[in-house]
Amino acid sequence: xxxxxxxxxxxxxxxxxxxxxxxxxxxxxxxxxxxxxxxxxxxxxxxxxxxxxxxxxxxxxxxxxxxxxxxxxxxxxxxxxxxxxxxxxxxxxxxxxxxxxxxxxxxxxxxxxxxxxxxxxxxxxxxxxxxxxxxxxxxxxxxxxxxxxxxxxxxxxxxxxxxxxxxxxxxxxxxxxxxxxxxxxxxxxxxxxxxxxxxxxxxxxxxxxxxxxxxxxxxxxxxxxxxxxxxxxxxxxxxxxxxxxxxxxxxxxxxxxxxxxxxxxxxxxxxxxxxxxxxxxxxxxxxxxxxxxxxxxxxxxxxxxxxxxxxxxxxxxxxxxxxxxxxxxxxxxxxxxxxxxxxxxxxxxxxxxxxxxxxxxxxxxxxxxxxxxxxxxxxxxxxxxxxxxxxxxxxxxxxxxxxxxxxxxxxxxxxxxxxxxxxxxxxxxxxxxxxxxxxxxxxxxxxxxxxxxxxxxxxxxxxxxxxxxxxxxxxxxxxxxxxxxxxxxxxxxxxxxxxxxxxxxxxxxxxxxxxxxxxxxxxxxxxxxxxxxxxxxxxxxxxxxxxxxxxxxxxxxxxxxxxxxxxxxxxxxxxxxxxxxxxxxxxxxxxxxxxxxxxxxxxxxxxxxxxxxxxxxxxxxxxxxxxxxxxxxxxxxxxxxxxxxxxxxxxxxxxxxxxxxxxxxxxxxxxxxxxxxxxxxxxxxxxxxxxxxxxxxxxxxxxxxxxxxxxxxxxxxxxxxxxxxxxxxxxxxxxxxxxxxxxxxxxxxxx
Amino acid sequence: xxxxxxxxxxxxxxxxxxxxxxxxxxxxxxxxxxxxxxxxxxxxxxxxxxxxxxxxxxxxxxxxxxxxxxxxxxxxxxxxxxxxxxxxxxxxxxxxxxxxxxxxxxxxxxxxxxxxxxxxxxxxxxxxxxxxxxxxxxxxxxxxxxxxxxxxxxxxxxxxxxxxxxxxxxxxxxxxxxxxxxxxxxxxxxxxxxxxxxxxxxxxxxxxxxxxxxxxxxxxxxxxxxxxxxxxxx
Numbered sequence: 001x002x003x004x005x006x007x008x009x010x011x012x013x014x015x016x017x018x019x020x021x022x023x024x025x026x027x028x029x030x031x032x033x034x035x036x037x038x039x040x041x042x043x044x045x046x047x048x049x050x051x052x053x054x055x056x057x058x059x060x061x062x063x064x065x066x067x068x069x070x071x072x073x074x075x076x077x078x079x080x081x082x083x084x085x086x087x088x089x090x091x092x093x094x095x096x097x098x099x100x101x102x103x104x105x106x107x108x109x110x111x112x113x114x115x116x117x118x119x120x121x122x123x124x125x126x127x128x129x130x131x132x133x134x135x136x137x138x139x140x141x142x143x144x145x146x147x148x149x150x151x152x153x154x155x156x157x158x159x160x161x162x163x164x165x166x167x168x169x170x171x172x173x174x175x176x177x178x179x180x181x182x183x184x185x186x187x188x189x190x191x192x193x194x195x196x197x198x199x200x201x202x203x204x205x206x207x208x209x210x211x212x213x214x215x216x217x218x219x220x221x222x223x224x225x226x227x228x229x230x231x232x233x234x235x236x237x238x239x240x241x242x243x244x245x246x247x248x249x250x251x252x253x254x255x256x257x258x259x260x261x262x263x264x265x266x267x268x269x270x271x272x273x274x275x276x277x278x279x280x281x282x283x284x285x286x287x288x289x290x291x292x293x294x295x296x297x298x299x300x301x302x303x304x305x306x307x308x309x310x311x312x313x314x315x316x317x318x319x320x321x322x323x324x325x326x327x328x329x330x331x332x333x334x335x336x337x338x339x340x341x342x343x344x345x346x347x348x349x350x351x352x353x354x355x356x357x358x359x360x361x362x363x364x365x366x367x368x369x370x371x372x373x374x375x376x377x378x379x380x381x382x383x384x385x386x387x388x389x390x391x392x393x394x395x396x397x398x399x400x401x402x403x404x405x406x407x408x409x410x411x412x413x414x415x416x417x418x419x420x421x422x423x424x425x426x427x428x429x430x431x432x433x434x435x436x437x438x439x440x441x442x443x444x445x446x447x448x449x450x451x452x453x454x455x456x457x458x459x460x461x462x463x464x465x466x467x468x469x470x471x472x473x474x475x476x477x478x479x480x481x482x483x484x485x486x487x488x489x490x491x492x493x494x495x496x497x498x499x500x501x502x503x504x505x506x507x508x509x510x511x512x513x514x515x516x517x518x519x520x521x522x523x524x525x526x527x528x529x530x531x532x533x534x535x536x537x538x539x540x541x542x543x544x545x546x547x548x549x550x551x552x553x554x555x556x557x558x559x560x561x562x563x564x565x566x567x568x569x570x571x572x573x574x575x576x577x578x579x580x581x582x583x584x585x586x587x588x589x590x591x592x593x594x595x596x597x598x599x600x601x602x603x604x605x606x607x608x609x610x611x612x613x614x615x616x617x618x619x620x621x622x623x624x625x626x627x628x629x630x631x632x633x634x635x636x637x638x639x640x641x642x643x644x645x646x647x648x649x650x651x652x653x654x655x656x657x658x659x660x661x662x663x664x665x666x667x668x669x670x671x672x673x674x675x676x677x678x679x680x681x682x683x684x685x686x687x688x689x690x691x692x693x694x695x696x697x698x699x700x701x702x703x704x705x706x707x708x709x710x711x712x713x714x715x716x717x718x719x720x721x722x723x724x725x726x727x728x729x730x731x732x733x734x735x736x737x738x739x740x741x742x743x744x745x746x747x748x749x750x751x
Numbered sequence: 752x753x754x755x756x757x758x759x760x761x762x763x764x765x766x767x768x769x770x771x772x773x774x775x776x777x778x779x780x781x782x783x784x785x786x787x788x789x790x791x792x793x794x795x796x797x798x799x800x801x802x803x804x805x806x807x808x809x810x811x812x813x814x815x816x817x818x819x820x821x822x823x824x825x826x827x828x829x830x831x832x833x834x835x836x837x838x839x840x841x842x843x844x845x846x847x848x849x850x851x852x853x854x855x856x857x858x859x860x861x862x863x864x865x866x867x868x869x870x871x872x873x874x875x876x877x878x879x880x881x882x883x884x885x886x887x888x889x890x891x892x893x894x895x896x897x898x899x900x901x902x903x904x905x906x907x908x909x910x911x912x913x914x915x916x917x918x919x920x921x922x923x924x925x926x927x928x929x930x931x932x933x934x935x936x937x938x939x940x941x942x943x944x945x946x947x948x949x950x951x952x953x954x955x956x957x958x959x960x961x962x963x964x965x966x967x968x969x970x971x972x973x974x975x976x977x978x979x980x981x982x983x984x985x
Contacts, residue, residue: 146860149861153802153861153894154761154763154805155763155802156763156802238805239802239805240760240802240807243760243761243763243802243805244760244761330784331760418863419860419862419864420861420862421863422863423863424863424892424954424963424964425763425764425800425892426766426767427767427771427957427959427963429963430963432964441962443774557962
């Protein structure tokens with residue numbers, strides 16, 4: 001039976017791609033084969049637009065145990081332990097069905113970690129939505145947060161932090177990026193490999209249904225007004241099933257009866273069988289009629305393409321089947337033997353014995369399309385990069401601006417979000433959410449793992465290469481602020497339609513920036529995820545790379561947070577005081593502009609600053625450290641004062657004479673709200689001040705004493721002149737309620 | 752003394768309880784799988800937090816039928832100390848060792864944060880080391896911790912001094928703002944009439960090391976250790 005052209009088109013093949021398929025098979029495909037090729041060669045699974053660029057990332061280093069290509073990356077943290085981590089996007093499903101989309105994103109990333117033989121110990125997320133004045137956006141936020149909570153809380157892995165931002169450009173394309181970190185003994189890492197002809201292939205976990213068929217291809221297309229109709233392509237999560245799978249898989253890995261293991265994520269059984277076979281240079285043969293099914297009448301095509309959640313594929317050693325089966329029985333799971341590893345290199349799918357697909361495994365993976373898509377610098381940049389302060393309305397009273405910025409959802413406390421996440425389960429969470437990077441101790445050692453997710457779509461929109469550098473620098477800086485040495489990174493690259501040269505240019509630039517910064521800061525990329533086609537009706541999101549940096553703190557008792565711990569400490573600003581207004585939160589909030597260019601990062605100076613922070617934490621010379629980011633130093637200082645501790649400060653900031661955007665009317669505004677990388681506010685006891693300043697000089701890190709902690713107000717001066725003054729209670733009110741009130745006032749209105 | 756930490760499928764604070772009793776407080780501790788029918792000579796039983804059976808149907812509703820629960824009930828009826836934390840509290844209510852029910856939090860959201868509770872009674876094995884009225888800072892992490900009981904039951908619980916922990920402000924005052932989930936009478940934990948079975952929503956086992964934000968939960972576990980030690984000495 002010949003395949004009709006409309007069927008080929010419906011599967012998203014270009015004529016060239018279909019020609020390549022014919023060459024590989026040497027004949028026309030069956031419908032099942034067509035489905036298999038279509039998902040394996042989708043953007044989501046094959047990275048066909050991005051693979052060429054991703055090769056520019058540094059992926060090696062003395063601590064790298066596993067780089068890109070496996071289910072997750074791994075780095076050596078000492079004591080014979082590796083940290084296993086990865087970030088992944090679930091943007092498209094979360095827009096269509098926020099709760100399940102986000103929940104299954106969490107489920108998927110957790111499986112990637114325990115598939116590696118690691119015990120997952122922490123989750124983070126990076127979320128981007130439209131502005132909160134839109135009720136549809138509030139519903140999305142509510143659903144996504146509830147979905148992350150519903151899954152993570154139930155499975156018992158703490159969600160210890162993350163980031164959340166709001167920009168109009170994400171209204172039709174929210175970003176839901178989830179990160180998971182686990183730990184494993186260095187010699188106990190498991191791999192997603194099928195080898196040893198005759199070894200049995202097992203299916204374990206939830207039954208297969210029709211949910212999620214073509215989820216991978218959905219994630220590789222733009223949205224339009226019909227997208228809501230795609231709801232059946234979103235999967236439904238069952239965290240209880242995954243908890244059982246997690247415990248059972250970790251237990252079975254301890255038996256040594258396992259050859260390889262992989263979760264069935266995007267493209268389900270298709271991806272797991274073919275990838276495991278390709279990695280092991282083996283063939284793999286399964287009979288779909290043996291696959292546990294929860295719906296009747298499923299075709300081999302549907303079974304192979306289903307994205308039902310909470311399913312794993314295992315290859316066991318022949319003769320050790322009973323051991324594997326016993327472990328799963330203990331957890332009331334049934335490992336079902338659905339096939340075996342073969343020596344012929346073919347992915348062979350049978351249905352009640354009859355062959356329905358037979359595809360050479362290596363070419364399916366290795367000959368996946370690879371595009372060097374054209375790039376072109378977008379025209380909007382010429383105008384967008386031009387910022388003339390003279391054309392702006394004069395700034396308001398600095399005190400008013402300050403309070404307004406603290407009240408902005410992007411800046412304000414994220415307590416409304418993280419109090420819905422169980423962030424303490426497993427009793428490793430040393431720094432509570434909102435106080436800095438995520439910090440979890442590693443029981444049985446003196447160490448802690450420290451990690452941060454950062455990205456800034458505005459910066460990347462204005463300058464994608466600089467935005468990429470800034471994201472790496474900020475994530476690593478946040479890790480260093482806790483006192484930890486950054487040792488590895490993962491990234492999630494969220495962009496628009498790669499077939500548009502302007503988008504591809506943004507992508508390529510961002511990759512260059514990230515690669516350069518990762519090299520300079522010595523944080524190799526160990527894996528990650530690319531999410532393209534984040535567009536609705538032709539309108540792309542801001543280019544948004546999100547960086548996850550992982551660091552190690554050798555002695556957990558050295559950990560630092562952002563909070564000034566007590567009165568009568570000296571406040572020192574590390575880094576160049578000058579900040580710029582290009583792409584700043586101030587410019588957006590006060591003037592409604594996304595314009596100019598973000599202040600660039602000097603990567604040598606950034607590295608020196610981070611090394612100084614690590615030394616200072618290790619030597620216990622400083623008491624707190626907080627990175628200056630959105631909203632500038634005024635916001636940074638307020639964040640050092642509020643919440644736990646709640647101690648005031650008197651600060652005198654230098655005027656930013658260096659700033660390129662200098663305009664007399666904006667001198668104070670730039671000093672208070674200007675943004676720049678490589679700036680950290682630390683507190684230090686008077687007795688340690690000189691040591692800190694001299695070590696900073698040795699490393700050529702600018703350092704200046706700017707004030708003192710104490711009192712119940714935060715007073716700011718610029719160049720000796722008092723310019724703004726707020727009470728701790730006012731700061732707490734603005735910052736503490738800025739996000740929460742959008743939800744609670746709505747709730748009470750609807751009640 | 753020896754703690755038995757019961758593991759149901761879906762328990763996820765089992766390791767928290769094990770770590771606190773074994774590694775922080777230096778006691779013997781053993782996991783007991785829910786299919787077992789022997790508590791292995793344990794002196795105290797902990798039903799840990801989590802989402803036993805996914806909390807499907809109703810929190811704790813399926814776990815109560817696990818084989819091990821018959822042993823736990825027998826142990827409790829013989830006067831053995833039993834503590835149910837969070838989901839463990841929900842299981843104790845379902846199996847009838849304690850009275851009342853836990854509804855969804857009044858604001859309908861899962862809540863994880865440090866809160867304050869006041870120790871109301873010190874004549875249980877889990878509060879004997881505390882001072883009456885002592886305020887503890889403990890974490891909560893639940894979506895269904897809104898304690899509910901019939902008016903008659905509430906009267907009886909109060910009359911029999913079975914309310915062991917009550918939500919309060921940092922200074923011990925009982926205020927609406929300090930009640931995180933809408934619990935009747937601000938009840939955070941109760942005991943049975945015989946006082947050897949205690950259930951509570953906050954997590955004392957997560958508050959045994961100051962590095963984690965509070966060590967106030969130690970008094971709960973140390974109480975039962977000291978009760979046991981003095982009983983042994985007598």
